[in-house]
Amino acid sequence: MTTTTSTTSTSSSGTITSLGVGSGLDLDTILDSLEESAEASYLTPIETKEDEINTEITAYGTLTSALTSLQTAIETLTDPDTYDGMTSSVSGTGATAAVTSDAVAGTYTVVVSQLAAAQTLATDGVADKTTALGTGTLTIDIGDDESISIDLTSSNNTLEGIRDAINDAGGSVTASIVNDGSDTPYRLVLTSTSTGTESAMTVTYSGDGDAASLFGYDADSDSNAMTETVAAADAQLTVNGLSVTSQSNTVEEALQGVTLSLTAEGTSTLTVSQDTDSIIDAINDFVDAYNSYAETIDTLTAYDSEDDTAGTLIGDSTTRRIDSQLSQDLxxxxxxxxxxxxxQLGVTLGVDGTLSIDDDDLEEAVTSDPSAVSEFFIGTDDVEGFATQMAADLDTYLDEDDGLIVSKTDGLETQLEELEVKYEEKQAFIDSMMDRYTEQFTALDTLIATLDSTADYLTTQFDALSSDS
Incomplete structure (x- = not known):
């Protein structure tokens, strides 16, 4: 009989150190198969359910996005400002216009005979803009309400220094230096930052040096050191023959709700009318948003009989309730x-569940009676309008605290949390079971290794006895 040598691997204490070595069985593979089978039985169904719930939550997110866009569009139709807007057009020269909802529809003739102007004063020229001009106090009065006082010292009494000091004072006047190209080219120029006669300047100087001969202006004086190069002037215009005077070329409230911007002398015709385009745009935006919602619903609840596939929310009671109510609103x-x-406004529902617009019918309805269109969408004190009804329904679905969709998704999130707890429990059970199997397999491995060792010993002894005989 041939002698065999055992390949069982044991530690110094006689225990198995590599599962399956003692028995020659592929126990690791058997354990892996048992673990995979347990996971398939206990964990895979939980994972599948979690995937289904996450897919449903994602679908509700898609639905919420479509409903939110629809809500935004419908809220525009519930806003009275949508229907109160006015628009203007101007032909001719001399003025442009901006209008608010307070403007009154009509046609107005605007004749601009004079633009408002800001006063400009200039000094005589000096040869060097860095030459000291003396010390003293330069005072500039702008209208009746503002006065700037500049102390001229050795640190700022050049033409450049005086310019900078005036600008740094931050008043309603700016200073600049102009080079006129003469032998004494540098002239200090003061310009009021506001137009109109109420912003005219008076300049006085008290002190010594050349500044005394350079600075000084009073409109009531016959002799002034400074020259008025541009006179302060008020805007002069007529609106439908009525005279209007303005300190500025921006004329507000000469016409109710209208701001005129005067650009030149001339005559222009201003037409103010209802802004029906904004109403039509709002209705078009609503139709686009509704159709996007309808397409989303169709995708989420569709069933393909050929492929036997269904949308995530097919048969979902919450989705059915939302779609049913919004369809009823139409x-x-x-x-x-x-x-x-x-x-009656030219907006009709097709067999595919989407809305379409007859542009001619819509324009006719809006332009002929915009107030009636407003009443249809907004309603009255006693009756809800179309848009206010739908807005109320959308609020019920989308309210962040207790809306229908939030309640639904909160319930789904709770299910996920419960499944996670269940998953952890099942995983702990599987781990415990695998630990028990490992102990049992280790014991089996040890037993078989021991039996193999005993068999080898006995075989050796029998062989020896046979040789002796």
Missing amino acids: YNSISSGTYSYLS
């Missing part, structure tokens, strides 16, 4: 005013 009759249905 058909609801508004019981007051000229218009009762969307279709």
